[in-house]
Amino acid sequence: MMTEKRLATFLRREGYKITPQRRAILKAVAGAHDHLTPAALYERVQQAQPHIGLVTIYRTIQILEALGLICEMHAERTSRSYLLKRASEHHHHIICSSCGTVADVTHCGLDSLQQQLAKETGFEIDGHLLEFFGYCRHCQRLKSE
Amino acid sequence: MMTEKRLATFLRREGYKITPQRRAILKAVAGAHDHLTPAALYERVQQAQPHIGLVTIYRTIQILEALGLICEMHAERTSRSYLLKRASEHHHHIICSSCGTVADVTHCGLDSLQQQLAKETGFEIDGHLLEFFGYCRHCQRLKSE
DNA sequence: ATATAAATGATAATTATTATCAATTATAAT
DNA sequence: ATTATAATTGATAATAATTATCATTTATAT
Numbered sequence: 001m002m003t004e005k006r007l008a009t010f011l012r013r014e015g016y017k018i019t020p021q022r023r024a025i026l027k028a029v030a031g032a033h034d035h036l037t038p039a040a041l042y043e044r045v046q047q048a049q050p051h052i053g054l055v056t057i058y059r060t061i062q063i064l065e066a067l068g069l070i071c072e073m074h075a076e077r078t079s080r081s082y083l084l085k086r087a088s089e090h091h092h093h094i095i096c097s098s099c100g101t102v103a104d105v106t107h108c109g110l111d112s113l114q115q116q117l118a119k120e121t122g123f124e125i126d127g128h129l130l131e132f133f134g135y136c137r138h139c140q141r142l143k144s145e
Numbered sequence: 146m147m148t149e150k151r152l153a154t155f156l157r158r159e160g161y162k163i164t165p166q167r168r169a170i171l172k173a174v175a176g177a178h179d180h181l182t183p184a185a186l187y188e189r190v191q192q193a194q195p196h197i198g199l200v201t202i203y204r205t206i207q208i209l210e211a212l213g214l215i216c217e218m219h220a221e222r223t224s225r226s227y228l229l230k231r232a233s234e235h236h237h238h239i240i241c242s243s244c245g246t247v248a249d250v251t252h253c254g255l256d257s258l259q260q261q262l263a264k265e266t267g268f269e270i271d272g273h274l275l276e277f278f279g280y281c282r283h284c285q286r287l288k289s290e
Numbered sequence: 291a292t293a294t295a296a297a298t299g300a301t302a303a304t305t306a307t308t309a310t311c312a313a314t315t316a317t318a319a320t
Numbered sequence: 321a322t323t324a325t326a327a328t329t330g331a332t333a334a335t336a337a338t339t340a341t342c343a344t345t346t347a348t349a350t
Binding site for chain 1: 219239240241248250253254255256260262263266267268269270271272273274275276277278279280284285
Binding site for chain 1: 296297299300307
């Protein structure tokens, strides 16, 4: 698991300073099970840091993404969403179209396809985005009622 | 190939009126090889329809997407992008991170994975988004120079 | 304890998207 | 060909997300 401390260590190693604001953000990110929009993160962090600016959230997210610690998702189209990456594990998501619950896909088996495509198209492929959409158990029940 | 006429016929069948503005948009969409943002589409359509409003672009895009004639991509993060769908073909994209060129992936072989995941997670999965990122032949050359 | 560069937050600016509404127009019915 | 009707358009404004600017504060290495 990625804890607040590990994230902080990671940032420090990269030369970033650990401010109380950042600590609060890291804690919220580490503790979140679902995906987070900048606005949602803002709300949560405000409990610990009432005077934090939304800008700081955006900035920290940018850093975390650049370091590969969180990844962007496309669950909601009005705003970006982010999710904590388990250390270096390559993985994807299944997103409930109704409630937003996220389940993990730990392996995707796309490496071979990716290699084949690189040959076919001449592209140098260095990554992919894979997301499944559907309805979680709970929302399936609601639909059928 | 999807031509302007076919798209128009499709819209008409669904009860939408074919206005000169829409005709111009359909033509631009059908003629575009790469992906289009609403703003880019706006520019192109203005040659034929100088007084068209950006809003009309947005509205028409919404209709086309609802009918499944175009699909949303995530090439650029600042704005949405769309690409014409070849009729009912399930396919994905490889996007060049440098110039935005798009290559098609005509089959993905994810159906079996999707079924397996549905079992594992209890989700009712009804679709997925798959995009590859990398560098096209041209931009690879530029990078190495 | 202090110097320094990085980080913060207030504010404003930018950009994308959506809502409202009166005027216009494609279409079907005559 | 005319006309009635509902859909469409575009001007305008509103909303929402994101980024830029800059003076002030602060974490960190020394």
